[in-house]
Amino acid sequence: MTWAPKHIPEILAAAGQHLVLSLLSVLIGGIIAVALGIVCARRPRLYAFALTITGIIFVIPSLALFALMIPFLGLGMKPALVGLSSYCLLILLRNVVTGLRGVPEDILDAADGMGYGPWQRLVRIELPLALPLILSGIRIALVTVIGIATVAAFIDAGGLGTIILMGIDQNYPEKILVGGLLTAFIATFFDVLLSRTEKAIVRWRSD
């Protein structure tokens, strides 16, 4: 350990970038997934189509996906955000749709019969009931993206991947170790944090 103690601000900056990149991707992917999920939940054919598209994106290796976007978006944050958000989309879309479809028929019938409008029903009944699944989707998406985001260093998007990449280039194991461990630490941290949040938010399910 000789490099790390002297470069703490640099490491922290990279970690910060990494976080921003990951959180922003999940946020963007999440918003699109919820919107798309609401539209797809009661339209099986549209849903099948959306799954095919997002599925194709998902199987493209992340490095290839980033590279594919360079001609359109250049280097840096932008292509990385688009790529990472797309990964989130598939994970989250499934959970949003499964969650919405899992709302029991009798509950929807009661809501309709009591005079909830379609929008009120969605916001006050369906989404809250789908929330446990949406939240666990967000957790999985975030953990996945924190890992994948290291690859974004190849297209100059910054983050902890930059440190790992430097380590590889310079054959400097400490940098690889610091970058890798920090990434793992951040991922674990959010995994635990979001698990707790899930439990706190869906109190109605268990105690």
Added chain:
Amino acid sequence: MITMEHVTKRYGEGAAASVDDLSIEVPEGVTVALVGPSGCGKTTTMRMINRLIDPTEGRIVVNGADVRSVDPVIFRRHIGYVIQQVGLFPHMTIAQNVGAVPKLLGWSADRIAKRNDELMQLVGLDPEMLRRYPRQLSGGQRQRVGVARALAADPPVLLMDEPFGAIDPIARARLQEEFRQILRRVRKTVVLVTHDLDEAIRLGDRLAIMRDGKIVQYDTPDAILSHPADEFVENFVGLDRALKRLSLFTVETAMTKGAPNGKAGKVAAGTNLRDALALMAADNSEVLAVTDASGAVLGQLKRDAIFAV
């Protein structure tokens, strides 16, 4: 209060009519039980009243307004709705469940809280339960909450689809009796769907016996049990229809003055005649002494008088 005129419902083009040219009028404050075998169209009929289903043909008028001319969402807030599975919202507390329609109607939090307490009292639940989630209640308690939720905004009309179907027979009988008491206090026009004739007799001021999407007889339980309109109704009400009919009356109906000569069994005032007859059958007697709560003899009940009802 509720009028259905020549209402027909087909699910899909060219499908058989699930409800077939049905007409019925439910006066204000009356409880009508729609009874009939499975698939005869009871639920469909009921759901057309609050426009959860739109009729293929015909006209439905509720409270003077053609239901086609109103905004269904707003309209439903003024009609209580109870279903067999209760359909409580699991992510909301009992307080939030019961206060759901008042909230949709824009009531203040204070007013909702006050009303919630009243309602818990009305359906016989401890107000402490308002803080619980539906999962933490028994099936019977949930059913009560379902009734409370339907009554929350004091709607003039109540629609109920097998509201006591999912609980055991003993709890069901108690809940039915309590519900009868509740209805006596809060005058409502009620359409109750059930396939259980006993429930219909217990709760309905009138019965509408349905078959294949049509109403075959619409009358008081007494009239239907004493004069079934046709063979179908006769079979549907069963061989014991005379006994079922007796359960509609209390011993006071057939009680005469004086006390029985010699030793006689006792029957409490308020008991129904069917049970009184069962008592007579049990000790092979022809007369019973009718007593009040303190045991004092009010009069006598003769077997012949029961048969004459």
